[in-house]
Amino acid sequence: MTDDNEAGGPSAAERPASTGAAAAPGAAGGEAQRLGDVLDEWVSRASTALGLEPGSVDATLILDLARDVAHGVARPAAPLTGFLVGLAAGRRGGSAADVRAAADTVLALLPEHDSKHDG
Numbered sequence: 001m002t003d004d005n006e007a008g009g010p011s012a013a014e015r016p017a018s019t020g021a022a023a024a025p026g027a028a029g030g031e032a033q034r035l036g037d038v039l040d041e042w043v044s045r046a047s048t049a050l051g052l053e054p055g056s057v058d059a060t061l062i063l064d065l066a067r068d069v070a071h072g073v074a075r076p077a078a079p080l081t082g083f084l085v086g087l088a089a090g091r092r093g094g095s096a097a098d099v100r101a102a103a104d105t106v107l108a109l110l111p112e113h114d115s116k117h118d119g
Contacts, residue, residue, distance in 0.1 A: 062082055
């Protein structure tokens with residue numbers, strides 16, 4: 001299985017934002033929909049439990065960030081990076097723009113991201 005970056009596709013920073021959860025690459029139509037539904041339900045429940053507005057999380061951005069970090073650094077770096085991005089965004093105010101700015105900062109650290117934007 002290859003990710004978009006290995007196949008020459010856009011990185012997380014280059015894709016448009018979405019409020020829905022992304023399905024697993026290569027998942028069959030029905031399976032992909034079920035996975036998306038499960039993720040949407042989980043994010044909604046977790047957001048509510050944490051006192052956050054359900055639907056305020058750009059799950060696609062976070063999942064793409066995790067994928068890019070897992071492939072560009074190491075798999076265990078993905079959840080840690082997601083936590084760091086959330087912590088940094090919260091300290092900046094917690095808006096969607098704060099999350100995107102924190103994610104963009106981390107994505108700029110990835111070697112393949114740097115080479116894509118050098119020319």
